[in-house]
Amino acid sequence: MSAPAPPTGWEFRVRRVEGAPLVAVRAWLRGxxxxxxxxxxxxxxxxLLAEGTRRRDWRTLAEATESRxxxxxxxxxxxTHAVALDALAGDWxxxxxxxxxxxxxxxxxxDRAALLCRQARAELASLADQADATTARAFLDQLYSPHPRGRPLQGTEESLATLTPEHAAEHHRRAxxxxxxxxxxxxxxxAAVAERLAGLAAALPAGGDPPPEPPAPPATPLARREIVTRGHDQAHLFLGRLTVDQDDPELPALALLGIVLxxxxxxxxxxxxxxxEREGLAYAATAETAAGAARDRGRLVCYLGTSPATLSRAEAAVREELARLVAEGPTPAEVEEARSYLLGREPFRRETARQWANLxxxxxxxxxxxDDPAWVIARLRGVTHSEVAAACRYxxxxxxxVTVGLPATG
Structure with a gap:
């Protein structure tokens, strides 16, 4: 249900979820x-939002939440950036x-900001040691930069050295x-929750101004990029392009096509x-058609983890399969199997309070x-075979x- 009218720019959503005596409370800020x-x-x-308030420092806040x-x-x-609290239902x-x-x-x-920046730098350093993650990051940079999706969410080693609590306070204020x-x-x-939210609404600032738009991804990204990773014997291959955003009417068809792929x-x-399975050219092989689709366009991405010796053959085989789908389209049986798979997983996305709060x-x-299963089901059932075939042009x-990550040795 929707709670009482919040200030401009805000929305409240409440739902009773039968089952375990738990509650999930969330606040998501745009930007x-x-x-x-x-x-x-x-x-x-x-x-930093979980690291203390003006009433209690991080330790006091942690002890208070853990005690309950x-x-x-x-x-x-x-x-977005967000705060999440999971609690016993009686503590809602x-x-x-x-x-x-x-x-x-x-x-x-x-002090907590400095600690978190050090942790973020350690995360980036750890990812740099992982050949597949390094190649994936280079692929995203190739597709998206200068758009923010082309860089790590943590930022960069250089930017983390400059961030201060004032940066966080300013971003939160704007959000x-x-x-x-x-x-x-x-x-x-x-009803009781809605009444409580009505009291909270008075404390929220009126919003509604749209966040600024970031720079657009390149119209024509670099066609091929090779990097040397810290790996020892495996090569990593990413092939893809930008496809559609969350508002594109072809997104459901691409979702079905992704399962086929x-x-x-x-x-x-x-x-x-x-x-x-058939040719043994890779130890890992996956494909998606609209990965990360949201306000910004998602991406087609085919990933292979393979040996440098079989890299060229593996890439050629991926291209052949894609070309075959473009020329012939998927079979009706493939589309129906994909539809059944997506329909079959829907109930499992609505089992817990956490899942419902996020939906x-x-x-x-x-x-x-x-959040409406009937809408999702009708949307998937409404996609035709011809619509999936048309989406194959992507x-x-x-x-x-193409981004290739080659091992430094091996």
Whole structure:
């Protein structure tokens, strides 16, 4: 249900979820890394929200939440930063009060900011040691830069050295002005929660101004890029291109096509079946058609983990499979199998209070009723075979960008 009218730019969503006596409380603020002024600014902001308020420092806050069996996290993404509290259902009012305190009275302590920046630098260093992650990052840079999706959410080694608590406070202040979404889901009395939210609404600043738009991805990314990783014996190959965003009417057709290609569970799909199972050209083979589709366009991405000795053959085989789909389209049986797979997983996305709280937020932020299973099912069932076949044009091998990560030794 929708709670009483919040201030401009904000939306409240509440849902009773039968089952375990738990509640998930969320606050999502618009903007995210797409709107940050310094790389890593949104990441630091989200993480710092769980590190204390003007009423209590990080240790006191941690002890308070742990004493009630609550789990508090501050998170960030490319489109939002958020606070999440998971609690026993009987503590829903306390969880909401604490969420409001964290949201409206954050402290952004300097010592915790310095610690989080050090942790972020350590995360980047760890990823640099992983050949597949390094190649994936280079691929995203190739497709998206100068758009923020072309860089790590944590920022860069250089930007992390410059970030301060003031950067986090400024990003949070601006995000409050852009508005957001509050969701509560669990074994609760919806009317009682709605009444409590009405009181919270008075404390929220009016929002509604849209966040600034980031630089656009390149119209024509570099066609091929090779990097040397810290790996010892494996090569990593990424092929792909930008496809569609969350508002594109072809997104459902591309979702079905992704399963045909290899985005489902296990080793099903044309890419893993041929490359790994039939020809043994790779130890890992996956494919997606609209990975990360949101306000910004998602991407077709075919990934292979292989030996340098079989790299050329593996790439040629991927291109052949893509060309075959462009020329012939998927079979009706493949489309129906893909539809059954996506329909079959839907109930498992709505089992817990956490899942519902996140779905409610996604529905509010995107303006699409993804929390309504009937809408999702009708959308998937409405996709025709011809629509999936038409979406195959995004697989054109001649339009793909390629990133290759070669081992330093081996």
């Amino acid at each position: 995210g890394a797409r709107a940050e002024a310094v790389p890593g600014q949104c990441y630091l902001t989200g993480r 069996g609550m789990v508090l996290t501050g998170t960030s993404g490319f489109e 009012a306390l969880a909401l009060d604490w969420l409001a305190e964290i949201l409206l009275e954050p402290a952004f302590p300097a 409050l002005g852009w508005g957001g979404v509050l969701t509560v889901a669990g074994l609760i009395d919806e 290899g985005a489902g569970s296990g080793l099903a799909g044309r890419i893993p079946t041929r490359i790994r 409610l937020a996604t529905a509010a932020l995107t303006g699409k009723p993804v 697989l054109d091998p001649s339009a793909l960008a």
